[in-house]
Amino acid sequence: MRRAFAGALALQLLLAACTHAEAPLRVSDAWLRTMPAGASNTAAYMTIENRSREPRRLTAVTSPQFARAELHETRIEDGMARMRSVETLDLPPDTRVALAPGGLHLMLFDPVAPLAAGEHATLRLQLDNGWLFEVQAEVRAP
Amino acid sequence: MLPATRIIVLATLAIAAAGAGVAAGVWLEKSAPGAATSATVLDAPRPLPQFSLVDEHGAAVTRDELTGRWTFLFFGFTHCPDVCPMTLQVLARTLHAFDDVPADQRPTARFVSVDPERDTPAQLASYLAAFNADIHAMTGTPEAIAALTRAIGVAYERVDQPGGGYTMDHTAALFLLDPEARLVAVFTPPHDARALVADLRAIGKRSAS
Numbered sequence A: 001m002r003r004a005f006a007g008a009l010a011l012q013l014l015l016a017a018c019t020h021a022e023a024p025l026r027v028s029d030a031w032l033r034t035m036p037a038g039a040s041n042t043a044a045y046m047t048i049e050n051r052s053r054e055p056r057r058l059t060a061v062t063s064p065q066f067a068r069a070e071l072h073e074t075r076i077e078d079g080m081a082r083m084r085s086v087e088t089l090d091l092p093p094d095t096r097v098a099l100a101p102g103g104l105h106l107m108l109f110d111p112v113a114p115l116a117a118g119e120h121a122t123l124r125l126q127l128d129n130g131w132l133f134e135v136q137a138e139v140r141a142p
Numbered sequence B: 001m002l003p004a005t006r007i008i009v010l011a012t013l014a015i016a017a018a019g020a021g022v023a024a025g026v027w028l029e030k031s032a033p034g035a036a037t038s039a040t041v042l043d044a045p046r047p048l049p050q051f052s053l054v055d056e057h058g059a060a061v062t063r064d065e066l067t068g069r070w071t072f073l074f075f076g077f078t079h080c081p082d083v084c085p086m087t088l089q090v091l092a093r094t095l096h097a098f099d100d101v102p103a104d105q106r107p108t109a110r111f112v113s114v115d116p117e118r119d120t121p122a123q124l125a126s127y128l129a130a131f132n133a134d135i136h137a138m139t140g141t142p143e144a145i146a147a148l149t150r151a152i153g154v155a156y157e158r159v160d161q162p163g164g165g166y167t168m169d170h171t172a173a174l175f176l177l178d179p180e181a182r183l184v185a186v187f188t189p190p191h192d193a194r195a196l197v198a199d200l201r202a203i204g205k206r207s208a209s
Helices: A002-017 B012-031 B083-096 B121-129 B142-152 B193-208
Strands: A025-033 A041-050 A056-062 A066-077 A080-085 A089-091 A095-099 A104-111 A120-127 A132-140 B039-047 B071-076 B108-113 B135-138 B156-160 B166-171 B174-177 B182-187
Touching: A025 A120, A041 A089, A041 A120, A041 A132, A056 A066, A089 A095, A095 A104, B039 B193, B071 B083, B071 B166, B083 B108, B083 B135, B083 B193, B108 B121, B108 B142, B121 B135, B174 B193, B182 B193
Parallel strands: A025 A132, B071 B108, B108 B135
Antiparallel strands: A025 A041, A041 A095, A041 A104, A056 A089, A056 A120, A066 A080, A066 A104, A080 B166, A120 A132, B039 B182, B071 B174, B156 B166, B174 B182
16 A cells, blocks of 8 residues: 555656646646634535546545545535535546535545645545646635 | 434425425516525415524524524534535625625524534634624524424434544525514525525515515
8 A cells, every 4th residue: 555655656756747738637726615713624626627538536635734535525415415425536538527615525634734715735636547646725715 | 323413303394385486486586577586485484483592602592682684594513614614605795795784784694503512602603703794603402403493494414424523414405584583485505695685685675565
């Protein structure tokens, strides 16, 4: 597991060397909500575009600024708002997948330190083929 | 095993309100032409039962505190990272549309906790401060919360999370009280501030006539 992680990191550096146009994954408008004092979690949103010809899957998310990160989805069913963790997220080729309020989101638990609006959090997206993408998400007021 | 605080209340009101929806839509369309309506207006206003809760400062809140102004009720919890802040943001925008109205006549909103175990007044105070609007909290004993939600037709249920901790499923609708603290309308999601403003104006106008 550790070895796979190190490999992914190396690959990430490789990917970072690619020009933007060649990047197989493009993440745009990444942001997370400010956390009120005393809150233990928040949600992050973004649009993920798989620009490759291969279907990919988002398999895990981590952030150095949070103890734990999970992929979640809010659904309104029978008038009830239900939030559930989602194991993986399919990223079909040439498709944009939106993580947006009221739907798919990254749930971030237990911040290491408070984050103020305007600051950024690092989110690391792990894909099924070992790719690791680092995203800077802006902290915004609710 | 069932969680200790597992509570399921049937959303009877939502069903009753759905029946009233067609008739309500007609007058809303007449009184506010072109307005996108998201409200289901009850045939007859339904008085809230008496209740005894506290606000985000720990001060007592009874039905009497909800009289005098139009009030939106939203039921949620502070450990809710997505739908609750999203809805409170819509409510904040809705209330800001009435900033030109005298303060004692402006509509207001109450965020009612369905997770009183974690939502202490202090917790709610810091949570609501982020929304910069006339939104206040209501929390209290699990029994008092259960009685009020049952009367309104709000459902909620504790759901343990695989990674530890728990979340709450909860009714996503907004409920509108008239200045006599009577339930007059239900708004089902998705919530939109412009639609809420238009509907509140239409309902208020009709109520005044």
